[in-house]
Amino acid sequence: MAFTIAIDGPAAAGKGTISKALAEHFGFAHLDTGLLYRAVGRRTLDGTPAHDAALALTAQDLEAGDLRTPEVAQAASKVAVIPEVRAALLDFQRAFARRDGGAVLDGRDIGTVICPEAEAKLFVIASAEVRAKRRFEELRSAGIETEYDAVLRDVHDRDARDMGRADSPLRPAEDAEELDTSELDIGEAVARAVAMVSKKI
Ligand code: C5P
Numbered sequence: 001m002a003f004t005i006a007i008d009g010p011a012a013a014g015k016g017t018i019s020k021a022l023a024e025h026f027g028f029a030h031l032d033t034g035l036l037y038r039a040v041g042r043r044t045l046d047g048t049p050a051h052d053a054a055l056a057l058t059a060q061d062l063e064a065g066d067l068r069t070p071e072v073a074q075a076a077s078k079v080a081v082i083p084e085v086r087a088a089l090l091d092f093q094r095a096f097a098r099r100d101g102g103a104v105l106d107g108r109d110i111g112t113v114i115c116p117e118a119e120a121k122l123f124v125i126a127s128a129e130v131r132a133k134r135r136f137e138e139l140r141s142a143g144i145e146t147e148y149d150a151v152l153r154d155v156h157d158r159d160a161r162d163m164g165r166a167d168s169p170l171r172p173a174e175d176a177e178e179l180d181t182s183e184l185d186i187g188e189a190v191a192r193a194v195a196m197v198s199k200k201i
Contacts, residue, residue, distance in 0.1 A: 003028070003102040004117075005197055006110035009124035010170060011073070011158050012131035012138075014181040014189050018124060019106040021190040022197060026104075031096045033107035033114070034076065036089050038067040041075030050079040054088035069144060070154055077158045080108075081165040090114065108162055111173035120200040122193060123172035126182040128155050 005028065007019045016032060023030035039061040043053035053061075066072060079085050086109075097103050097115040105114065111121035126134075132152035139146050162170040172178065177196050181189045 001102075002098045002100060003119050003201070004097045004115050005102075005104040006097075006115050006118035006121045006173070006176075007104065007106035007124060008108055008111050008121070008170065008172065008176065010131065010162065011155055012135040013124045013126045014134075014186075015106040015124050017186055018122070018179075018181075018189055018193045019104045022193055023104045025194050026102060026197070026201070028102035028104050029096070029099060030104045031093065031106075033089075033093055033105055033110065035062055035067060036093070037076040037080045037085075038072050039064065040079045040085060040089075041077075042067060042072045044079060045071065045075055050082055051084045051088065054079070054085040057089070068139075068142065070139070070146060070151070073158065074154065077161045081161060081167065083167045086167055108170040109168035111176050112171065113168045116173065120197045121173050121176035122196060123176040123178045124189075124193075125178060125180050128152065128159065130182045131155050 005022055007015050009015050019030055019032070036057065039057055040050055040053045042064060043061065044050050093105065093114045097105055111118055129152065132148060132155045135155065136146065136148045136151040139151065179189065179192055179196065
């Protein structure tokens, strides 16, 4: 039986951690759809046209080690405004969402475009400052040198691009429940997400 949990929200709001924990809790498969856009964005940094990269995306591209860098994140949000790129990634995401055994997908347009019929939809948010601080600490512990102000600028840039684009902009689906993680630690955020989804199962 298919059951889809759609997790959307801006960069570094906690979607990834929450989605992994939900997948583990319910025994569902998990797809981080941001990785698809990051893999396409990364190929464009080598000079590959975005649409070609999206059409030819392989499992190997998704395993590249440097998909989490700020440079790749910016490249991802630039290719994500191109309708042909989004269209090329659509079928894979939809098939994943409706697989037997349940699926958690996290991204920007899962509840609105990829899987409007998802059984549970969460829109995860946190203030830009909290998100920048979390991302800054993540990058630092991964050994990536950066400054808080630069990370905050990146967060604002990506928010503006993700919310302002014409095709599949970041916005909550009408039937999504909001989860604000600004004041929550990881354990609290996960517990709330599990409770919200459990009501729908
Ligand atoms: O979630 P993550 O930060 O890895 O996503 C990288 C970029 O990919 C986002 O800033 C966004 O522009 C794009 N994206 C998207 N739609 C999704 C997932 C990610 O446009 N479903």
